Amino acid sequence: MRLADRRLVIVKRIADGGDPGADAPTRFAREVAGLHLAGRASGPAVAPAVLATDLPSRVMVPDELAGLLERLDPAPHHALLHGDPCPGNDLRTADGIRFVDFERASLGNGLIELAYFRMGFPTCRCAMSVTAAPLAEAENVYRTHWRDLTGKDVPGDLADACVGWLIQGDALVERARRGTVDHLARVPAGDFTWGHVSARERLVHRLGVVAGMTRDHDRLHAVGSLSAALAGRLLARRPKLRPLPTRDARPR
Structure with missing residues (x-):
């Protein structure tokens, strides 16, 4: 969707009646953590900026999310892996390509x-x-x-x-x-x-x-x-x- 200032934003939510699966909280936290880590990269942006998140009670609270970010913070020999860099998870925008869907993000080679x-x-x-x-x-x-x-x-x-x-x-x-x-x-x-x-x-x-x-x-x-x-x-x-x-x- 586009905001009033013409910025293109991505909104992700569970559709009414949808079954997110038992691992939905983990995937949600992993995606948010991955986006935050991707946002730290120097040079051109490679992922959308996180504007806001809605953290329901069953999902990690901000302190837990901060802890996850700390544990995922890249070591010198590690890189942030998208985990699912397939067609459809790359969006072409006026500012370049942005990767989305970081649910499988992790650190590794x-x-x-x-x-x-x-x-x-x-x-x-x-x-x-x-x-x-x-x-x-x-x-x-x-x-x-x-x-x-x-x-x-x-x-x-x-x-x-x-x-x-x-x-x-x-x-x-x-x-x-x-x-x-x-x-x-x-x-x-x-x-x-x-x-x-x-x-x-x-x-x-x-x-x-x-x-x-x-x-x-x-x-x-x-x-x-x-x-x-x-x-x-x-x-x-x-x-x-x-x-x-x-x-x-x-x-x-």
């Missing part, structure tokens, strides 16, 4: 976020394959910015982060179904769909990415060989599995 793009947006309904040019550009911008801020290279190994996304079965289903069963173990028995893409199609993409990244890796080459073999076996048995789309398939 930024390579996890870069791996998110390689792995086809694993926590997003609209899974996609990011092509080489924008992928290389995003990774180069991130590494360059990190080096400018810290004087050091980004710590860690991008291949490790990609393997982490591969073995997370919960990254095959929507948030409401995560943490219920081992979803990765379900794939051999049957396929299931989330959005326009099936679990097996998501998995084949991730296996291919990991296989390509670890083929000559000094520590993960065995994981690469296993990933390539699994992807080949899946495609041989299910030749109708489609590659991930390269564009957002959601209706406009």
Whole structure:
């Protein structure tokens, strides 16, 4: 919505009759904390400013929120991770791009976020394959910015982060179904769909990415060989599995 002074603002609320889920207070606090931390960044803004929050009794009170902010305050080797940087969570405004929906925000190594793009947006309904040019550009911008801020290279190994996304079965289903069963173990028995893409199609993409990244890796080459073999076996048995789309398939 737009205010009288023409500023564009985002209002988030639980619709009447909606079920926010038992973890709604935690997600609310995490999002507010993430927005406040993102607001501390030097340089151009990357997230909307928090104008106001309504903290009902079941949600953290301001002192608790301040404590959460203190615990989440980035250490020198950590970055603020959005946690769900998928299409639709970036808004193009006259002042640049702003990221929204910080419900999965946390601190960690930024390579996890870069791996998110390689792995086809694993926590997003609209899974996609990011092509080489924008992928290389995003990774180069991130590494360059990190080096400018810290004087050091980004710590860690991008291949490790990609393997982490591969073995997370919960990254095959929507948030409401995560943490219920081992979803990765379900794939051999049957396929299931989330959005326009099936679990097996998501998995084949991730296996291919990991296989390509670890083929000559000094520590993960065995994981690469296993990933390539699994992807080949899946495609041989299910030749109708489609590659991930390269564009957002959601209706406009």
